[in-house]
Amino acid sequence: MKRIPGSHFLRNLVAHRSLLFQLVRRDFQQRYVGSAAGWLWGVVHPLVLLASWTFVFQWCLQVRLPPGEVTENYTLFLFSGFLPWLLFQDTVMRSSTCLLDHANLITKTVFPAEVVPVSIFLSSMVNHLIALGLVLAAVAIWLGHFSLMVAFLPVYMLLLGLFAVGVGWIAASLHVYLRDTAQVLSVVLTFWFWLTPIFIVEEQIPEVVRFIPRLNPLAYLVHAYRERLLSARLPDVRELAIIAACGVTAFVLGGLFFRHLKRGFADVL
Numbered sequence: 001m002k003r004i005p006g007s008h009f010l011r012n013l014v015a016h017r018s019l020l021f022q023l024v025r026r027d028f029q030q031r032y033v034g035s036a037a038g039w040l041w042g043v044v045h046p047l048v049l050l051a052s053w054t055f056v057f058q059w060c061l062q063v064r065l066p067p068g069e070v071t072e073n074y075t076l077f078l079f080s081g082f083l084p085w086l087l088f089q090d091t092v093m094r095s096s097t098c099l100l101d102h103a104n105l106i107t108k109t110v111f112p113a114e115v116v117p118v119s120i121f122l123s124s125m126v127n128h129l130i131a132l133g134l135v136l137a138a139v140a141i142w143l144g145h146f147s148l149m150v151a152f153l154p155v156y157m158l159l160l161g162l163f164a165v166g167v168g169w170i171a172a173s174l175h176v177y178l179r180d181t182a183q184v185l186s187v188v189l190t191f192w193f194w195l196t197p198i199f200i201v202e203e204q205i206p207e208v209v210r211f212i213p214r215l216n217p218l219a220y221l222v223h224a225y226r227e228r229l230l231s232a233r234l235p236d237v238r239e240l241a242i243i244a245a246c247g248v249t250a251f252v253l254g255g256l257f258f259r260h261l262k263r264g265f266a267d268v269l
Contacts, residue, residue: 177261217250
């Protein structure tokens with residue numbers, strides 16, 4: 001029976017869990033090596049983005065949320081919405097060059113290259129959880145409560161991880177052969193960012209192009225994060241099914257793509 005690529009990689013991750021842990025620790029430490037503030041920069045970065053975007057969109061452009069939204073607080077609306085995007089962008093962008101960064105290990109040892117994008121996602125998850133804690137604290141302070149629906153967030157994090165790692169595998173393997181991949185990816189992610197309803201809700205998008213967020217997996221994740229963090233509504237089954245389908249599909253296709261191109265890594269690197 002032919003092996004399913006996703007299960008093949010999952011077995012590799014389990015078999016190399018000790019290596020994966022070491023890669024995650026090393027990646028997290030190297031990001032802030034020589035820095036006086038250390039991991040606190042992982043908190044400062046999203047807070048500076050939040051402050052600048054709030055100033056531009058709420059105070060300068062006077063963006064207002066329509067009635068019936070999960071909250072009237074635009075800062076919380078914005079903060080809870082860009083968290084999944086930052087995790088996705090950080091994982092994919094850093095994964096694109098990760099194989100070149102580990103070229104010595106890949107070419108000179110029997111090294112499971114597929115674990116590197118996974119380690120990048122897990123390392124980025126540390127900052128994500130810190131920022132998530134800030135959101136929960138802000139919600140508790142400003143709204144006076146937070147919903148128990150946040151208990152569902154780990155499910156969305158897992159599905160976001162599958163999607164981000166799958167896309168990361170494709171970007172990483174392409175960059176080995178086409179060194180412009182990281183630059184092209186930066187442009188693609190910029191367009192993708194502005195086509196994701198982070199600053200506004202879908203109803204504020206002109207109807208003629210409103211189909212775009214419906215084709216965007218990150219739009220569903222942004223909406224789901226806001227619903228879980230800012231409301232007591234139960235997860236939408238259809239929305240969860242779409243996110244799960246996109247995550248699993250990206251993971252499997254990314255695994256297939258990576259596995260196919262992996263055969264030539266040692267020769268090209």
